[in-house]
Amino acid sequence: MPEIIEIDKPVITLGQFLKHATIISSGGMAKPFLMDYTVWVNEEPDNRRGRKLHPGDTVKVEGFGTYRIALSDNGEE
Numbered sequence: 001m002p003e004i005i006e007i008d009k010p011v012i013t014l015g016q017f018l019k020h021a022t023i024i025s026s027g028g029m030a031k032p033f034l035m036d037y038t039v040w041v042n043e044e045p046d047n048r049r050g051r052k053l054h055p056g057d058t059v060k061v062e063g064f065g066t067y068r069i070a071l072s073d074n075g076e077e
Contacts (some may be wrong), residue, residue: 002058003065006072014039014059015049023064038062 005021012020015030024033034047040060041051053059055071 002068004070005059005067006070007055008072008074010054010071012053012069013049014041014046014051014053017053017059017067017069018049018061021067023061037064 003021005017007017007020014034015027018024018030018033019027024030030049034049039046039062040058041053042058043060053069055069057069058066059069060066
């Protein structure tokens with residue numbers, strides 16, 4: 001079962017997601033992290049830190065787990 005990560009806006013980048021999910025501690029770590037770890041977005045490999053993610057997307061991070069993005073109750077949608 002994927003862990004639910006709630007966001008408060010309808011779009012978030014992969015780099016922002018990694019920080020929001022506390023996988024990395026700062027946005028500057030996104031590029032080197034994505035060079036070292038395999039990340040799948042909706043079951044397709046992707047290492048672009050600017051990749052746009054939306055509620056309903058599934059993100060699997062090698063060595064960390066699987067996450068599903070959801071819009072929080074106070075989101076803009």
